Amino acid sequence: MRYPNRLRFGFVLFVLLGCLSSLPGEAIEPPPSNPPPLNEKELLPYKLKGHARLAGQAFLSSTSGKAITQAGVPVYLIPMTSYTRFWFNRHVRSSPCTSKDEAAADCTHEAIPQLLAEKRLAPYLRTTRANPTGHFWFTKLPAGRYYIISVMEGGAGSHQEERAAGIAWLIVDLEAGEKATNLVVTDCKIWLC
Secondary structure: OHHHHHHHHHHHHHHHHHHHHHOOOOOOOOOOOOOOOOOHHHHHHHHOOOOEEEEEEEEEEOOOOOEEOOOOOEEEEEEOOHHHHHHHHHHHHOOHHHOOOHHHHHHOOOHHHHHHOOHHHHHHOEEEEOOOOOEEEEEEEOOEEEEEEEEEOOOOOOOHHHHOOEEEEEEEEEOOOOEEEEEEEEOOOOOOO
16 A cells, blocks of 8 residues: 555656646846936935934954944945946945955945946935944935945954955935934845845
8 A cells, every 4th residue: 555655646746846847937137237327306305404313333244243343434325216226236235345355355446436436426425434433423314215335445453354345234214304323334144135
């Protein structure tokens, strides 16, 4: 009696696998190679002064779990639009800058300048600098969805982890008049993105 059950199980498994392989699958489209056009209408709400504020700390995390900060590093607040989303996905989220190897040091010089090259975007970007502990503040912000990005180019410390380079980032949604504090802006580990 054991053999007919095995045959039956094998037949059912064969049928199931055949059905799964014949299911219509979704075609995976490659990301577009050209950025969408910059739509200034998407940016208009970000030009106004608002009443929201945000504060946080930008740092990279070392392999030992230590927070690596860089005094005076620029922290950028970038409105989320179709144009900036394309830039973010291409130059930040999928960038080798999120790793701790030699490629990270090279690409840190390329990420932000590519965005800043679009002069029509300049009035909508905000920049501040982190203090020695990596803390930063933005005030008078309109409501909206933003990327907070800080590119750390590596320090001159004596330990390897003090010389780490990379991009720290966070996506934040701000409501009108909101006071967002204690935001953690750090390098994204691939399994958490």
